[in-house]
Amino acid sequence: MNNFERPLDHSVMKPFFKNILYILLLLTSSISIAQQSELEISGLLLEEANSQPIPYATIALYKNDSKEILTGTTTDDNGKFNLNTSASDFYIEISFMGFKTKRITQFSVLNYKIDLGVIKLAGDNESLKEVVVRAEVSKTVFKLDKRVFNIGKDISSTGASALEVLNSVPSVTVNIEGEISLRGSSGVQILINGKPSVLADESSNSLGTLTADMIESIEVITNPSAKYEASGTAGILNIILKKEEKKGWNGSVSVNTGIPDNHSIGLSLNRRTEKFNLFTQIGAGYRSLPRDSEEINRNLSDDEVIYSEGTAYRDETFYNFTLGTDYHINDLNILTLSGNFAYEIEDQPSETNFRFFDSNDDLVSSWLRKETTEATNPKYQYEFNYKKQFKNNKEHTLQLSALGRFFGKDQSSEFSNTTLSGTDSNSSQQTKTNFQQADYTFKADYTNPLSETYTIETGAQYVINDVGNDYEVSDLIGTVYVVNENLTNNFEYDQKVLGLYFTGAYELEKWGIKAGLRMEITDLSTLLTNTNESSSRNFTDYFPSLHTSYKISDNVSLQAGYSRRIFRPRLWDLNPFFNIRNSFNIRIGNPNLQPEFTDSYELTSIYKIGKASFSSSIYHKYTTEVIERVSAFEDNVTTTSPENIGTNASVGFETNGKYSPTKWLTITGDINYNYFDRVGTFEAQSFDFSGNQWSSRLGTKVGLPADIDVELTGRYQSGYNTIQGEVSGYAFLDLGVRKKIFKGKAVVNLGIRDLFESRISERFVSQPTFESYSYSQRGRFITLGVSYGFGKGEAMTYSGGRRR
Incomplete structure (x- = not known):
């Protein structure tokens, strides 16, 4: 008889699942309470000159009297945006390359909704020149047990796939067939937002559906710390995605x-x-x-x-x-x-x-x-x-x-x-x-x-x-x-x-x-x-x-x-x-x-x-x-x-x-x-x-x-x-x-x-x-x-x- 025919050790598993169920119930209740008090913010962003929609502009919520960002999103292909927040003390800032940034501090709330209606941005040639000069360049930041490769506009604006982005990371190589190696060694573990994912499974090419502008950073870990399993691996690559991006079909x-x-x-x-x-x-x-x-x-x-x-x-x-x-x-x-x-x-x-x-x-x-x-x-x-x-x-x-x-x-x-x-x-x-x-x-x-x-x-x-x-x-x-x-x-x-x-x-x-x-x-x-x-x-x-x-x-x-x-x-x-x-x-x-x-x-x-x-x-x-x-x-x-x-x-x-x-x-x-x-x-x-x-x-x-x-x-x-x-x-x-x-x-x-x-x-x-x-x-x-x-x-x- 194979082990599959024997039940799992219930003495070990029963309290584990009981605790998991308890945690999930607490989370569910806290989530429902939080959702009841959330504000829904929506609007439509157009160009002032010709009333054309502005896609992929940044909508950011900042805490009043502070530069701390609370949340954000981007407009869709039609210039529309929608986001939720549980904050109550904030202002809204709307920005896009080549346009003057608009700050909104006055708005009305009706039934937990803020409808900003049509918002128009004016062009700004001087601002465009400045942004081009200061365009963010991808760079590596060195942490204690890893290197973090932050994706800049030089890569994120190219429309490249996740595999091509990985090929831009120091110590990482991706050949034309999509095989990933770290310091010349294959067998690299790929994580998405710190966890194993079907998206990153080596038996599929789902990484090809992720584009550069969805990725915030990539962590390179060559000598894993005690946080990770002690069993050997050639290294870990952790892809951090931008959670607020709205991208449609890919x-x-x-x-x-x-x-x-x-x-x-x-x-x-x-x-x-x-x-x-x-x-x-x-x-x-x-x-x-x-x-x-x-x-x-x-x-x-x-x-x-x-x-x-x-x-x-x-x-x-x-x-x-x-x-x-x-x-x-x-x-x-x-x-x-x-x-x-x-x-x-x-x-x-x-x-x-x-x-x-x-x-x-x-x-x-x-x-x-x-x-x-x-x-x-x-x-x-x-x-x-x-x-x-x-x-x-x-x-x-x-x-x-x-x-x-x-x-x-x-x-x-x-x-x-x-x-x-x-x-x-x-x-x-x-x-x-x-x-x-x-x-x-x-x-x-x-x-x-x-x-x-x-x-x-x-x-x-x-x-x-x-x-x-x-x-x-x-x-x-x-x-x-x-x-x-x-x-x-x-x-x-x-x-x-x-x-x-x-x-x-x-x-x-x-x-x-x-x-x-x-x-x-x-x-x-x-x-x-x-x-x-x-x-x-x-x-x-x-x-x-x-x-x-x-x-x-x-x-x-x-x-x-x-x-x-x-x-x-x-x-x-x-x-x-x-x-x-x-x-x-x-x-x-x-x-x-x-x-x-x-x-x-x-x-x-x-x-x-x-x-x-x-x-x-x-x-x-x-x-x-x-x-x-x-x-x-x-x-x-x-x-x-x-x-x-x-x-x-x-x-x-x-x-x-x-x-x-x-x-x-x-x-x-x-x-x-x-x-x-x-x-x-x-x-x-x-x-x-x-x-x-x-x-x-x-x-x-x-x-x-x-x-x-x-x-x-x-x-x-x-x-x-x-x-x-x-x-x-x-x-x-x-x-x-x-x-x-x-x-x-x-x-x-x-x-x-x-x-x-x-x-x-x-x-x-x-x-x-x-x-x-x-x-x-x-x-x-x-x-x-x-x-x-x-x-x-x-x-x-x-x-x-x-x-x-």
Whole structure:
């Protein structure tokens, strides 16, 4: 029985939901009371000269005898505006570039409504000149544990998409295919207004429906504080949206094709009003992902060798639907509801040739192993989020959220061995897999700036991971398939993590410090039902963090940070299952695997030189209980499993930069070097060794005439030593070409990944009794897409998201 068939721990969950319900009732009652006393302000803004409507002008409410802004909005396409406020002592200011600002201090209130009627603005040429000169330029502000890139008019007025805005942020790179990397590393977590969102999910391109003028700022977090989960990540990008903007319909439709087969069609929509932000995406497609592989097992005791080589395919038909809304209850309260459903149909054919040679290098036998695999994968996600801002400070917030995810796989495979020469190797096998995974996350976060210099943050998070994997293998005996009990298993994985955190910050204009502590209580249990092998662990860990920053000048800043992180073994690391795709190279899990812990120290400098911006870091990481892949050899079969082996200390240097000498040329690059020292012993064998590895990336984007952009990105990953052998290095080049048509409303994209087919995975294991070699390659991928954007949306390419 899988974990899904067991009820959740009600003793833990019942008080949690009871408290949530109580909080929501209080919030609902307070909201209804607040709404009854709110004033509704409306009007129509026209040009004085010709009575034409003025769209997107700023309507701001200021507190009387003060410059403190209370709330605001913008006019719509027809010059109309409408906003609500609970304030009673205020004046109204209306402004737009090229017009004289108008202040309204006298107005009448009738039934909680203020109707300003028709308002006309007079042109102001002198003011226009002044505004152009002082136009706000995007710039980076350095906080204690993050960098904040504020979006200025130089970007917000361009109509660019959120992905293009991200590409303007120092240390962030977005290629033409939309893949986001931070300091050259992918796997970046994208947040919207400080929370996970379907809009930012990597399985969709919904970020394309957000435009630059909807974005207030982007926070770059490379070394997360105790506020965030302690599990490792390459970094966090938090997109802060302007809540008061009214933008109407935005969206795009796209059609794509590619070689190997990669065909899709997608529609993205975003409707933004005063109260609602509605977003949806619908997509479908078909794609194929081939992989060539080669493996060699050499027995040094008797010089027997087994060679295998072949090609495996993963063909997939997919469907995707996303729907969600942000509801602005009032200026201080926002609700978010969203959901995503996807369905995949997989077909995985493969053929592998095997050859067995004896010690005299004579061919003993050869055979062909074929695989036919079919699978269906339903998956869905739903999200609820409530955010409250307090009147005294927009940074004073309370946020509650609940997120649920489900992924399932119903898979059946058939393997057949056909003798080609020599010894009879005919055989057939069947496998069946029923995999289900449910994840639930409940969060509460509270931030309170006690003063201009002191800020506290506190919160809690409860995560449930509930997984079941029922795996059955059957052998053909005569004319009947018989279950092979030695290879069959039903593995259940149940993990609950409760996290509590507190941080305090003291920040001046040039210098500040922030310290925090996170406690995580982990309850993990696994069960292999067919053998009744169980493992249960409950442990409490503490994760301190410390950050400081110093601003030397507007162009030079220093940041220093420390954090403790954890890597928890995943299902596939713990499940002792046998993968029989290649019966001579088997990977199994280790149910006794322990998590690894890393203490991370970082010193970073950020500086600008003319039109170039750079970021350089020196870092040190010390990891205990390091998880390594260890290979064992018996009867010409290599079995690889993860083990905890000793410690790893590394010291590294990383630098990245962005240089735009002209409007048509941008050059980005980064280089990362680290030296490591491994210390460990496993089964009386010492694995002490040291080494180094480095990687680099160089990209250039060239703007050509006729609205054509060309992007070239080259990457290199050096080889490095492992505890039993080495991994080879590789270099590869990606090419992208984009052509805008219809004044940028339509875009044609051509992308070529791994232009020279040089990206490989090559691993050597060398031990006293055996040697093994494995090689795999994906090959070249060519994609062509056409997309059209409407409303204020940018044309974006829908690729159907990434596989799980």
